[in-house]
Amino acid sequence: MIDRLPKQEQREKRRLPIAPGSQKGSAWRWNVLIFLGVITVFLSGRWMALAVERFPPPDFTSHKLPETPVPPPPSPVWEMVDTIALAVALGTATYLALAKRSRNGLFVLAGISLFWFGFHREGCVCSIGAIQDVAQGLFDGRYAIPWSILLFFALPIAFALFFGRVFCAAVCPLGAIQEIAAVRPQKLPDWLEHALGLFPWIYLGLAVLYAATGTSYVICEYDPFVAFFRRSGATSMLVFGGSLLLIGIFIGRPYCRFLCPYGALLGLCSKLARWHVRIPPTECIRCRLCEDACPYGAIVAPVPPLPRGERQTARRRLAVMLAAVPLWLIAGGLGGYALHPLLAQLDPQVRLAQWVRAGQVPPDNKFAQDAIKAFHNSGVSENVLFQKAVERLRVFARAGTAFGLWVGLVIGLKFVQLVTRPRREEYLPDPRRCVACGRCFWYCPEEQIQRGWLSWEEVAQLPRARIPEAPSPLPSGNAR
Numbered sequence: 001m002i003d004r005l006p007k008q009e010q011r012e013k014r015r016l017p018i019a020p021g022s023q024k025g026s027a028w029r030w031n032v033l034i035f036l037g038v039i040t041v042f043l044s045g046r047w048m049a050l051a052v053e054r055f056p057p058p059d060f061t062s063h064k065l066p067e068t069p070v071p072p073p074p075s076p077v078w079e080m081v082d083t084i085a086l087a088v089a090l091g092t093a094t095y096l097a098l099a100k101r102s103r104n105g106l107f108v109l110a111g112i113s114l115f116w117f118g119f120h121r122e123g124c125v126c127s128i129g130a131i132q133d134v135a136q137g138l139f140d141g142r143y144a145i146p147w148s149i150l151l152f153f154a155l156p157i158a159f160a161l162f163f164g165r166v167f168c169a170a171v172c173p174l175g176a177i178q179e180i181a182a183v184r185p186q187k188l189p190d191w192l193e194h195a196l197g198l199f200p201w202i203y204l205g206l207a208v209l210y211a212a213t214g215t216s217y218v219i220c221e222y223d224p225f226v227a228f229f230r231r232s233g234a235t236s237m238l239v240f241g242g243s244l245l246l247i248g249i250f251i252g253r254p255y256c257r258f259l260c261p262y263g264a265l266l267g268l269c270s271k272l273a274r275w276h277v278r279i280p281p282t283e284c285i286r287c288r289l290c291e292d293a294c295p296y297g298a299i300v301a302p303v304p305p306l307p308r309g310e311r312q313t314a315r316r317r318l319a320v321m322l323a324a325v326p327l328w329l330i331a332g333g334l335g336g337y338a339l340h341p342l343l344a345q346l347d348p349q350v351r352l353a354q355w356v357r358a359g360q361v362p363p364d365n366k367f368a369q370d371a372i373k374a375f376h377n378s379g380v381s382e383n384v385l386f387q388k389a390v391e392r393l394r395v396f397a398r399a400g401t402a403f404g405l406w407v408g409l410v411i412g413l414k415f416v417q418l419v420t421r422p423r424r425e426e427y428l429p430d431p432r433r434c435v436a437c438g439r440c441f442w443y444c445p446e447e448q449i450q451r452g453w454l455s456w457e458e459v460a461q462l463p464r465a466r467i468p469e470a471p472s473p474l475p476s477g478n479a480r
Contacts, residue, residue, distance in 0.1 A: 079148040082117075082125060086152060086171070089113055090159045093166040093436070097277050101447070103438035106169055110176035118173030123229040127152045127167065128174065128262040129220045131204070132211035139212035156262075160269035164276045168256060168263060169436035174225055178253040179437060181245045185252035185295030193297045194418065196258040197433075198410060204261035205406040209399050213392075215347045224255055252295035256435065267432035277429055277436045280446040284426030291427070293443035298433040303424045314421065321416045328412035329405055336404020337397060344396040353389035356382055 089109065096105040117123070130153035137145040156167035168175045188196075203219075210216045220226070224241040227233025247254050256263050270276070279290045279299065290299055306314055344350045352371055355361050361368040375385065429440070441447050448454040 079125075079146075082121060083148055083151050083155075085116060086127075086155055089171045090155060090166060093170045094159060094163045097166055097169050097436040097438060098163060098275055101281060101438065101441050103441050106436075106438050107179070109170035110179050113171050114173045114176040114180070117171075118177065118225070118229045123173065123223065123226040125149055125152045126220075126223075127156050127172065128260060129217065129223070131262060131265075132207055132217045132219055135208040135211040136214060140214060143214075156266060157269050160266045160273060162273055162275060164270040164273045164431055165263070165266045165435050167266060169438070172256075173229070174223075174260070175253060175256050175435065177225055177228070178245070178248045178256060181248040182252040182295065183249050185248075186250055187292075187295060187297060188251065190297070194414065198414060199258050200261050200264035201410040202407055203259055204264055205403045205410075207261055209343065209403045210346060213347070213395055213399055218346075219261065253435065257296060257433070263435075270431040270434075273431060276431050277434060277438070279427055279429065279440045280444045281450050282446055285446060286426065287445055288427070289443045289445065290440045293440040294429075294434075295439070296433060296435060296437075298430045298435070299440065300424060300428055300430050302426055303421055306421065314419070317419045318416070321412075321419050324415065325409070325412035328408040330408070332404040332406070332408020332411070333401050334404065336400040336402070336407065339404070340396045340400030341393065343400050343403070344393055347392050347396070349385070349392045350389050350396075353385050356385060 089112075092109055093106065096102045096109060117126075125148055130149045133143075133145050133149045134153050136143045156171070159166050170176065170179075207217075207219050210218050222237070222240075224237065224244050227237045228241055244255050286302070291301070293299070348371075351368075352375060355368050355372055356375065361372065363369075429436075445454060449456060
C-alpha cells in the first residue's frame with residue numbers, strides 16, 4: 001500500500017511549482033557566468049560594424065547574378081518584433097512546462113510558434129541556423145553578426161542554462177511540426193538511441209567547419225522543413241522533409257533527436273540547469289507508468305547500488321575509457337586530415353579549379369559548364385585560380401584536422417558516459433534528451449491525484465508489479 005502524505009506536507013510541496021534540483025547548490029551562479037562569458041566573446045568582435053555580404057558575388061563582367069531564392073532581409077521593425085516574440089514564447093513555454101505543467105498549453109503554443117516562426121516568417125531568422133553566423137563571426141573578422149541573429153542564438157541557450165530545453169518544447173518551429181506529426185511514436189532500443197545520438201554533434205562540427213571557412217551554410221541549405229515553410233524549394237528537400245515527417249509518425253522527432261546541432265548544444269546547457277521538468281508534481285512513488293509515456297527515450301530509471309564485488313570492475317572500466325579518449329583524439333585528427341580533400345569539395349574555388357584542370361565536365365552538369373564559361377570570361381589566369389585553390393586546401397587541412405579532433409572527442413566521451421553510473425533515486429527526465437513536451441505528466445498517478453482524476457485508494461489498487469520497492473540509498477563509498 002502507498003501511504004498518503006500528510007496534508008501539511010502536501011500543501012508545502014505544492015507551494016513550489018518549480019522543483020529545484022536537490023544537489024545543485026549555487027549552480028545558478030555558474031550559469032550566469034557561463035552565459036555572460038558567451039555574450040562577452042560575441043560582443044568582443046566587430047558585430048556592431050556594418051555587415052558584409054556572406055558570399056560576395058564574383059567580379060565577372062558578363063555574368064548576370066541570379067535572383068536570391070531566400071526571403072529578403074526583414075526590416076529592423078520586424079527583427080525587433082520577432083525577437084520580442086521569441087522572448088515571450090520562451091517565457092510562456094517555461095511557465096507551461098515547469099509551473100503550470102500543461103501539456104495542452106504547450107501543444108497550443110507549439111502551433112502558434114509553427115505558424116509565426118515557421119510559415120509566417122518562412123523559417124528565417126532561425127536559432128538553429130544562427131550557429132553558422134556565430135561561427136563565421138568568430139573566425140572571420142570581416143563578417144558582422146546582426147543583433148537579431150545574435151539574440152536568436154543566445155536567448156534559447158540562456159533559458160536552457162536555467163530551465164532546460166523549453167525552446168524545444170513549443171518554440172522551435174522544426175520541433176513543433178514534428179511534435180504535431182508524432183501520432184504513434186515508438187521507443188527505440190537503447191543501443192540505437194546512443195548510436196544515432198552522435199550525429200547531431202558530428203553535424204555541428206561540419207556546420208561550424210563550413211561556416212568558419214566561409215564555404216557554405218549547410219544547416220540552412222539542408223533544412224528539411226524550410227521548403228514547407230516557404231511553400232517552394234527543391235524537390236529533393238521536399239522529399240527529405242516529407243520523409244522525416246512520415247518517419248516522425250512512428251519515431252518521435254527524428255530531426256530533433258538525431259540531426260539537430262542546436263538541440264545538442266541546448267542539451268549540454270540543460271545539463272547545468274538548476275530547474276528541470278519533473279515527472280511527478282511532488283515526489284516519485286516509482287509506479288513505473290512513465291516508462292511507456294516518453295517516446296524520446298528521455299526518462300531514466302533509478303540506478304540501484306552496485307554489488308560490492310562489481311565496484312572495482314566498474315572503476316577499472318571507467319579508467320580504461322578515460323585513458324582511451326586521447327587515442328580517439330589522435331585517430332580523429334589523422335582521419336580528419338586525410339579527409340580534408342573530400343571536405344573541400346564543397347568549396348567553390350576548389351571545385352572550379354578541378355573542373356578547369358579536367359578540361360571537360362559531364363554535358364548534363366549545366367552548373368559546372370556555366371561556372372567554367374564565366375571564369376574564362378573573367379580574364380583571370382588559370383594559375384591564379386589554381387593558387388587560390390591550393391590556399392583553400394591548406395585551410396581545409398587545418399579545419400579538417402580540427403573537425404576530426406572534435407569527432408574523436410565526441411566518440412570518446414560517449415564511451416565514458418556509457419560506463420558512468422550517475423546517482424538516481426527516482427525516475428527522472430534526462431535533461432540532455434528531454435524536450436519538455438509534457439507527455440509524461442498525464443501518466444503520473446501523483447499528477448492524476450492532484451488533478452482529481454484518481455484517488456489514493458485507486459492508486460493503491462494498482463498491480464503490485466507496477467509498484468516495486470524503492471531502492472535503498474547508495475552508500476557513500478559506492479562507485480558512480
